[in-house]
């Protein structure tokens with residue numbers, strides 16, 4: 001039986017990419033070395049990181065006045081790096097919290113505000129309804145002098161997405177795009193900064209992409225050189241040894257996405273996959289999706305539940321036996337979650353729907 005991996009991250013990677021990596025594993029393009037053995041200062045690696053950046057710029061149509069950085073520490077380290085670099089003395093920084101990861105970003109900012117002088121503000125939150133929709137707010141309440149407005153484009157755990165960016169009264173938007181980068185088309189110029197951990201749509205865990213507008217790069221040094229966007233940018237992401245193998249896989253993924261038609265083609269495919277599952281859930285009286293506003297539904301992470309916790313448990317058990325891996329919902333919300341990022345095949349969603357139908361038949365009252 002085919003294994004379908006519904007993991008929210010690290011997630012499924014395109015087979016042709018893994019095959020290429022396997023082919024090049026012992027001898028990278030005639031170098032006689034594995035990519036893992038290449039110096040990050042070598043001409044071979046220089047070509048890899050430059051090609052990765054170029055392709056990402058092409059895929060996302062990143063304007064020239066934005067830097068692209070390949071960093072480490074995951075998206076979670078960005079929760080700290082953002083205030084350290086972007087916060088302005090005594091000024092506000094707003095957080096729109098539509099999910100657990102956004103809450104973590106906000107919490108980290110509050111923690112840092114005890115050490116550095118800035119004023120993190122909770123602009124909007126849907127925590128009181130277990131993040132079942134994207135919270136809204138009145139843009140007139142935003143202080144124009146604020147440093148940034150932070151948001152999460154895709155709430156991985158709760159399965160909601162901001163498709164249309166809010167009016168932030170001219171204040172730059174800083175976005176955690178970890179779970180829908182390259183899966184949904186956004187206009188980079190609408191953001192001050194975008195960041196994403198690689199392990200969903202880009203490659204192995206360990207690489208973090210940062211796309212930052214030049215004017216937001218800090219002029220004064222921050223706490224530590226490793227945490228300093230300016231230093232990382234001035235050194236072309238080679239201030240220290242970068243995650244070379246992860247950057248190599250990212251490059252292969254970027255090339256592969258381009259060969260399939262780029263982000264628009266990915267989005268079309270993702271909409272097709274997600275619609276199949278949502279349509280089935282909506283027609284069923286057995287399954288439900290906890291998101292309360294249909295327009296906020298994610299096309300990347302689709303949570304769903306059966307009528308009871310016991311049946312959820314049974315579903316997860318039988319799904320695993322059926323070689324549907326990692327479909328269990330996040331430990332904080334329970335139920336099930338199908339993460340169907342770019343590399344997840346349509347056939348996997350078709351098989352899931354067939355499985356869900358059969359499970360319903362066996363277990364409806």
Ligand code: PLP
Nearest residue numbers: 074075076101156176178179197
């Ligand atoms: N932000 C979002 C939206 C996520 O989905 C995740 C991880 O799943 C994170 C942040 C944390 O990422 P990392 O584990 O790379 O720190």
